[in-house]
Amino acid sequence: MILNVLSALAEPTRLAAIRLLRDGDEHCVCELMQTLGATQSRMSRHMQVLKQACLVIDRRDAQWVRYRINPDLSAGVADVLEAVLRVEIEFERAVA
Incomplete structure (x- = not known):
């Protein structure tokens, strides 16, 4: 499970979406x-990977699919997600 995450x-692109x-x-x-500069097919594939890793959930809204972070993430996965995002921010500050 954690390796998939x-x-x-x-x-x-997936990290930016998260x-x-x-x-x-x-x-x-x-x-x-629009925000990430990806095509529809490419973005959909990335979101499918995030969905398969149970990081996001989706909801169909007419022709579009809406995504959000899975509110039922286990505490461990939520901690990993927060740590990855925190390290990314710290790294960006260090190289800026």
Whole structure:
């Protein structure tokens, strides 16, 4: 399980999507595409990987799919997610 989570987070576009979803709101694929500069098919594939790792859940809304971070993450996975995001922020500050 944890290897699937870490593997899903290792790809920059997926990590950026998680960072955007961290606000707790639902975001449609169209928002993620625009913000991250990805095509619809590419963004959908990335979100499917995050969904398979149980990091996000989705909801269909007419033609769009809306995603949010899975509110039922185990405490350990939530801790890993927070640690990855925290380390990423610290790394970005260090190289800036």
